[in-house]
Every structure is written in structure tokens, then in C-alpha cells.
Amino acid sequence: MFVVATAGHVDHGKSTLVRALTGMEPDRWAEERRRGMTIDLGFAWTTLPSGATIAFVDVPGHERFVPNMLAGVGPVPAALIVVAADEGWMPQSAEHLAALDALGVAYGLLAVTRADLADPGPATAQARAEIAATSLGAVEAVAVSGLTGAGLPDLRAALERLAAGLPAPAVDDPVRLWVDRSFTVRGSGTVVTGTLGAGQLRVGDELEVAGTQETVRVRGLHSLGEARPDVAAAARVAVNLRGTSRDRIGRGDALLTPGRFHRTDLVDVRLTGDPAADLPAALTLHVGSAAVPVRVRPLGADTVRLRLARPLPLLVGDRALLRDPGRHHVAGGVRVLDVAPPPLARRGAAAARAQVLADLDGRPDLAGELRRRRLVRAGTLIRMGVPAHAEPVAGDWLADPAHWRRLGDQVTEEVTRYAREHPLEPGMPVEVLRQRLALPDRVLVEALIRPPLRVHAGRVGAAGVADLPEPVARAVQRVRDEYGDRPFRAPEADHLVDLGLGPREIGAAVRAGALLRLADNVVLLPDALDDAVRVLAGLPQPFTLSAARQALDTTRRVAVPLLELLDRRGATRRLPDDARIVVT
Ligand SMILES: Nc1nc2c(ncn2[C@@H]2O[C@H](COP(=O)(O)OP(=O)(O)OP(=O)(O)O)[C@@H](O)[C@H]2O)c(=O)[nH]1
């Protein structure tokens, strides 16, 4: 299926043409039929001779209803521009075309209607010239009469060619279904409709309502009037929802694949086309089916910051338009450059920002995002519309390579300085290092630590042995050789002497984090703490000293100070009856 929106001045024959092509009535309301004028969006569809299905979103031409028109064309990538042969190019022909241009609509056709009333030649020539100057470029033109049916076969053939030229929809993309109608069906509940431009929907899917952030479930799907188990883009679709009510979702809202969109009320954008130098400070932003008041803050020659009255699920690269509702005038097109821009607090920040924006074009650019944001979660970028094809440095964190190298150097500097300032501590606490480097997540700190540094018991220090004076290093190595497979057995006092570990050597080894001192002459290898917690966590809780001693396969000489140390570190807690539990 492909979807086409009509466009054109009031009374130029849009609805008549849709009716003639589909046999369906696009003017749904009695008032529309009584007044002979489209007020709100209409929907109709048909099968073309090739078998392709085409759905129309029929828009109103009257200038009062331009906001409705924009809600219809916003999510639709192709337009059928209608101009009456007997009237020619008129104000809303121009305004609708300006809107399509602002939205970057690149696919379209010109139908010159009412060709039974006047020579279609002049209207065709003028309309083609106007259209050629926009994002639509050169389009095919067909003269038709909705009344006599003349030209309709040609128009159908031209629609087939239009369909064949449309890019394939991105069916694997997440869903962002802009809602253009919502209503209640007795017995079924809330139904919303929209044009599905990308992705697919299945009965049973969970979706997120952009406005309320409620989770809803797809209870039923209809497309072109038929119930369907699933619908893939591009399509007109009606979605029956469980978990919301009609007054909580309506035109301008969107149904989203959960977790895949960033809602934002602050965006930096480039103005496209011919931006007016004196852009009003208050305008309406039209995007998808939404219309939201915005405050405009100029930044660069053609870039501005928009503060939205309510957040929208926008992506980098989105096209939108700004309109001055008071003056009935499309003020300009907009291309979203950044959906999570930095605040402009410091003096000169706006000018600096303008420089950054000057190099952006709305095409997602991973390297550029990383350069600007330095560290960002892959999920955050994806929610902004930036594919995050890069190897994370830790967890789902992505880093700008140069920034990451600088951080690595800083780690060495900070740890060295800390060791100098705190010579008796067995390393720099990871949390202190995290704060010094202003890193948002501890896993980043851990990922930055490279040999000879290492993390042990929550601290970053030299790997120990390597930095020790030769005799001490050898002594520690002997302890490893002898006790590596019985980590909770401590050498007896006299054996320490055999190993070459006198009080001074023990002191040096402990400071370097190569040994752990539990009490005078009671030392273990430094991994013993973490290992002990693991073993103790496997015991039925709470556990007694004796149970711990047995599980650790050690003596009271080690078990008592070891448990006391674990208590002090908060890894275990001693209960009033002297039993303990592992704190998780
Ligand atoms: N003679 C003739 N009359 C037409 C033709 N197409 C439309 N009309 C008439 O023109 C009038 C307006 O037609 P509509 O189809 O309602 O025009 P529209 O563009 O949908 O108007 P809005 O939706 O209000 O913008 C109606 O009276 C139609 O009967 C045509 O090809 N020939």
C-alpha cells in the first residue's frame, strides 16, 4: 500500500477526484456534505490496475483549516496536488505547496481538475512552474474531470508510476504512529488512526503513548476497513487500544515503540527554504500530526532553538514547519539538528552553539555526536535517531576515542597523585576517582583502568608486585605460590620469616595492595576479601563464626579478624547474637 495526501485550494475538486478514483466518500461529516466543503481529514482507498493499493488522505483547502491539512500531510511522503483549470493557482495552492516544501515532500503529482470547464493548459503551466521550485521538483501533470471522468485512466497510470518510484518503507524501524483521529467503538474501546510511515504493528504489541507515557496494548488492527493480525508500513491503520481512553489520546499524539524515542521540549533546528529575517518569537511547530506552540530563539544565520509548549518524540533529521497562525502563513521549514541540546547558560554560549550547528545538516552522525557529547549511552543516541554502530567502552556507553584516551591519562595522574597524598591507603577509592573525572557511571571508571593499575576491594592501585622492591615482590610471589589455592590460610608468624616477610616488607606489600593485613602477622593475598564474601554468601544466612571458618577452610586466627574487616567494610553485618549475614 502507499499513501498519498491531497493538497490544493478550496473547491478545486480534491474530494471529487478522490471520490471518482475510489468510489468512497472522503467527506465524513454531514456538515461537510451540507456545505460542500472539506473541514477535516478524509480517508479513502482503492486498488489500481496493477494491483497496488493506494490510500488517500484528503485534506481541506479552506484557509481556516490549514492546521487540519498539516496534520494530514505531516506523516505522508507523497502528494497529489490539485489545481482547478478554471481558477488556476490560488493562495492555498501556494500555502499548501509551501507546507509540502517545508516538510521536504519529494514525491508528487499534479492533477488539473475541472478540465471540462476550462482549458487546463495555463493552470498546468503555472502550477508546474511553482512546483518545480520546491522539494517536489518536476512532477507529472494530468488533466482530469472529476465530473465526466475524463483523464482518470491517465491519472491512475501516473499514480502507479508515482508508487513505483517511492522508496521502500523502513519496516524494521521502530514505530512512531502520529495519531490523526481517535474515537470510541462500542464494545471495543479506544481506536486511533494514522499513517504508518515506518515499522510494523501486530495485535498484542505493547506501545507507549507519547503524551501520557502510558503503556498500551494493541487489541486489534484494521487497515483499509479490514481486521488484520499485523500491518507493515506504509499503511493507513486503525489501532484498537487497551489501557487508555479516548480523552487521553488524540490528534497530535503518537504511538511509539517503547523505549525507542526521546521526548523533548527543546530542539535546535535549521530553517530551510527562505527563512524570514524577522521570524516572530512565538510560532506553531507542525510535525507529524502535531501542532505545538513554540518560542523561537535565534542562534545562527539559519539556526534557531525552539522551546516547545509540550514535549514531542522527535528525532534528529525530522522535518517540520513553523507557521504563524495569526497571519495564515507558513513561516518556514525546519530540519531538526539536535533533540537534546546543551543549555546556553554562560555568556557567549549561544554564539558557540551557532558555530556547532553550522556544521550539522540533520543527517545522523555518530562520530560527531560522540565528539560533542564525549560519553553517551548507545540507547540514548538511538532514541535521538542516531544509529549507534560503535563498540561500547563499558556497558552500553560509547565514547569519543580522543576523549577516552584523555580520560585514560587522567586516571593515571589522579591515582598517582592520590597515592602520594594518601601513602597509607591501599589505593584510590573507585568512587573518588569517578567524581574526580566527573564520570556518570562507575563502570566507566573500571573500564579505564589498565595494568599496572587494577581495582581491588573498591580501590584503584598499582598491581602491587610489579612496583615492589625486588625482595618484597619475590616474597609475595612465594606466598602466591604456596597459598594461591588456599586463599584463607595465612602463613604462621615464623613461616613469614622463612618467606622473607619481616614487618617492613609486610608494610610495603600492604601499602602496594599486594598483601592484605588482617592483624599483626596475619596476612592474606588481596583477592581474599572478595573471595570470602562470595563463599559466605553461599552459606545459609545468618551464619556463625564457626560455620564461616569451616566454609572458608581456615582457622580462628584468620576468620575472626577477616569477619571483623568485612563488617567494617560493610560486606557483612554482625547481628546481636554474634551471627552474621552477608549484606547484598
Ligand atoms: N465541472 C466540474 N466540477 C467539479 C469538478 N471537480 C469538482 N467539481 C465541483 O467543484 C466543487 C468543489 O469540489 P470539491 O471536490 O468539494 O473541492 P475540494 O477541493 O475538495 O474542496 P475543499 O475540500 O473544500 O477544499 C463541487 O461543487 C464539485 O462538484 C470537475 O472536474 N468538473
Ligand SMILES: [Mg+2]
Ligand atoms: Mg474537499
